Amino acid sequence: KAGVTQTPRYLIKTRGQQVTLSCSPISGHRSVSWYQQTPGQGLQFLFEYFSETQRNKGNFPGRFSGRQFSNSRSEMNVSTLELGDSALYLCASSFGIGVHTEAFFGQGTRLTVV
Amino acid sequence: TQLLEQSPQFLSIQEGENLTVYCNSSSVFSSLQWYRQEPGEGPVLLVTVVTGGEVKKLKRLTFQFGDARKDSSLHITAAQPGDTGLYLCAGVGGGSNYKLTFGKGTLLTVNP
Numbered sequence: 001k002a003g004v005t006q007t008p009r010y011l012i013k014t015r016g017q018q019v020t021l022s023c024s025p026i027s028g029h030r031s032v033s034w035y036q037q038t039p040g041q042g043l044q045f046l047f048e049y050f051s052e053t054q055r056n057k058g059n060f061p062g063r064f065s066g067r068q069f070s071n072s073r074s075e076m077n078v079s080t081l082e083l084g085d086s087a088l089y090l091c092a093s094s095f096g097i098g099v100h101t102e103a104f105f106g107q108g109t110r111l112t113v114v
Numbered sequence: 115t116q117l118l119e120q121s122p123q124f125l126s127i128q129e130g131e132n133l134t135v136y137c138n139s140s141s142v143f144s145s146l147q148w149y150r151q152e153p154g155e156g157p158v159l160l161v162t163v164v165t166g167g168e169v170k171k172l173k174r175l176t177f178q179f180g181d182a183r184k185d186s187s188l189h190i191t192a193a194q195p196g197d198t199g200l201y202l203c204a205g206v207g208g209g210s211n212y213k214l215t216f217g218k219g220t221l222l223t224v225n226p
Contacts, residue, residue, distance in 0.1 A: 101206075
């Protein structure tokens with residue numbers, strides 16, 4: 001079955017602009033989480049959605065937002081981009097939630113802010 | 115805030131050597147997962163350990179969860195160039211919070 005699909009793979013934006021990233025989870029998966037990965041900070045949790053509801057949110061400013069649609073696809077938006085937002089943004093999907101939940105990651109969107 | 119410290123941060127070894135990567139926290143986790151990430155790809159789950167003291171083996175990889183469920187280790191026997199990658203540990207929170215908290219990773223290079 002198809003894996004987690006993230007689009008676009010690469011993106012270059014200018015400071016002050018906004019960006020929308022998309023994530024299509026594995027068919028049947030209802031949970032989608034977003035992470036920001038940078039060399040200095042590693043993988044940091046942004047937010048998690050389950051059945052269109054945000055269940056958890058990380059410690060990121062309000063410029064970072066997300067949503068999940070009824071078909072489980074998810075988008076995240078970053079407004080007023082800053083240079084420090086340059087990172088690999090990873091989406092992970094899972095069938096449900098719990099201690100044994102296996103998260104399947106997409107290849108990520110590499111965002112560069114210039 | 116739950117934090118996971120991984121060590122070492124970088125590791126470069128020769129093919130055939132053994133190695134151990136450590137993942138430590140002051141917090142208790144419901145479970146702990148290990149992932150491997152290759153360049154240009156997302157992390158791929160290797161194993162989940164749930165019970166304190168649990169040991170799981172995956173071919174040449176041995177994973178251990180500490181008795182207090184605060185730390186874990188990954189041991190690789192007879193490393194091969196194909197083991198090269200970024201190894202990440204991730205703790206699953208307790209209660210109804212199943213958010214994954216990741217360590218910063220160990221970048222392993224196995225030279226032929």
